Amino acid sequence: MELVELTIDGQEVRVEKGTTVLDAARSIGISIPTLCHYHGIDAIGACRLCLVDTGGRNLAASCVTVAEDGMEVKTNTPKVREARRTVLELILSAHPDDCLKCVRNRNCELQTLAENMGIREFTYEGEKPQFKQDDDNPAVIRDSEKCILCRRCVAVCQDVQTTRILFPQNRGFDTVVAPDRLAPLGETACIFCGQCINVCPVGAIVEKSYIADVWAALSDPEKHVVVQTAPATRISLGEEMGMIPGSIVTGQMVTALRRLGFDRIFDTNFAADLTIMEEGSELIHRINNDGPLPLITSCSPGWIKFCEHHYHDLLKNLSTCKSPQQMFGALAKTYYAEKMGIDPADIVVVSVMPCTAKKFEMMRPEMDDSDFQDVDYVLTTRELGRMLREAGIDFSALPVEDYDEPLGISTGAGEIFGATGGVMEAALRTAYELLTGEELPGLDFQAVRGLEGIKEAEVKVGDLTLRVAVAHSLGKSRQLLEKVRSGEKEYHFIEIMTCPGGCIGGGGQPIPTTDEIRKKRLAAVYTEDKNMPLRKSHDNPGVQKLYEEFLKKPLSDRSHRLLHTSYRERGKFE
């Protein structure tokens, strides 16, 4: 490793050749303000907020300036402070003064910068751009008037997800980050993954909120309101409530939901275990009946829409299983309604999800197999946090309570659905035992865990060597699928997750979500799994009972009617 040596504000620092001045400064505890720069995406040096003095004639943008031997950098001179302030004031002059009514109030990088840089008045009275909000879809709202044109969403959408929807359009004062045709997202191939929301430093992209609808349902005495919580929310809600990343708050979340007034607190993990029963059986069926293979997981609705837009040839490979959220919804308004003697018309199903694409999924017209819309409202982890704050619930002081039966029983296998590789691991735990009739020697499949973009493994199941692959983020998934398409790679089973890291990094999770934070959330997921008394889906007594009482067996007619679905071809561009 070649090193370079430079001084920053008089401190000597040695860094690897190629390191930016920004990172070199950060390594010795000097913080430089940034806006367009974001961990994990290529720096473009657009905002000029990170200016420093490197001795040259002009100040340099530290996020794109490489540290050189002997460089003398000054980050805190009157000239630097003045220049940065001018940059910030110009941004502010085109920005609405909406903080008090903005979703990102108190979690906004622009606001924090203004505070840190001591802005006390607006020096420039700029003309503010005027744009209509794009809220014509169930999931993601764009408010271009708040956009500061940092392009972080563009990098995520074009390069990480390769959905390639957002790009700067027009020029000068009219510049706006938008899809082609300046079309609303709903008329494009946007998959509503919400990754653009997570990287946006301000409130220019946010989720469509269903908080008001949920409050209304909760206060309606005629309604029986049940809630399901996705696997990845119990390890992230704590963060939203001010705890450190990786805090496990399962029991507190249950208590909090009960205090908000939900009639039953159920768990998507139950439906995740059920998914494994159905999908595992589907895998075995396809292996025994000549395919089509590979079987590809279907629980990530962003991926489903992506596949419908771009991989028509692979639609037959998708598992026909609905996602756990939708299986849950269909059962809540049939099995549970019958069991409790409640008219399904009076049941309201609310989901707490790490995901914005789930909002789109719940609105898919085919998701009404209970004869009602199976899931009524999806709240992101962030939205639940907002409701708890509004209700004045002191989260840190809450006691721990248990989920309700019967749809609240779950195993560690359901738990790990929230992590990339988790569905695969859960499926392997069950498929192994179903296929061989023997107990699995070790439960942990390390090869499919972790943040590596594409993971592969071969698992011996009886006489069969099962070849599996796991990809997360659609960019990585595209790479994997191209190899499958070309025949370069052959697998039996592939897990695809739309978001980097899986659902723990979903578009509805607390902001910020960085790789460092993803790792902590992942660790929490596997800790939860370890702590569960049951760790295999087929051991879930609630699921066993559901089959006994209602579904009979995996892939039964009733399973097919309620738990499976079909897909459609969509255009590549709209």
Added chain:
Amino acid sequence: MPEKSLLYELRDEDCQVIEEVAEKYQGGQGVLISALHEIQENVGFIPRVAQIKLAETLDISISEVYSVITFYSFFTLQPKGKYQIIVCNGTACYVKGANGILDKLKQELCINIGETTPDRLFSIEAVRCIGACGLGPVISINGEVYARVKPERIPVILADLTRREEKAG
């Protein structure tokens, strides 16, 4: 802004140009602007089908193609009208009622400033002073200046031009 380029029907030769340009640049790097130029010059604007075609053959996202078109002013999303009606909105003409003329034009042609009628016959533009202030309000159609125009005269002028077109067949 709705997608304007969809309003205009393409002629067979337009489609052919698009196919040829796409084929010529297929797989090339950094060729988007050249390809767009050829289409703009030969088709007169960049139709939606061309945007899609180029996105596919050059493996560039459609949002980036659209971005380039909207960034450079020499690319347009709609053809120029055969008759380009330029309305002077300079101070002198404004005072003498240029707005009334603009309104009448928009009303008669059912388009806005900067737009072209779907039959590609007329487009309207508004400009600052064309140096004929004494004759105001003035409009200019393909270089021919009409002096002291009154809104009532607009339908007559348009009808003349339309008739001329019909005769030309």
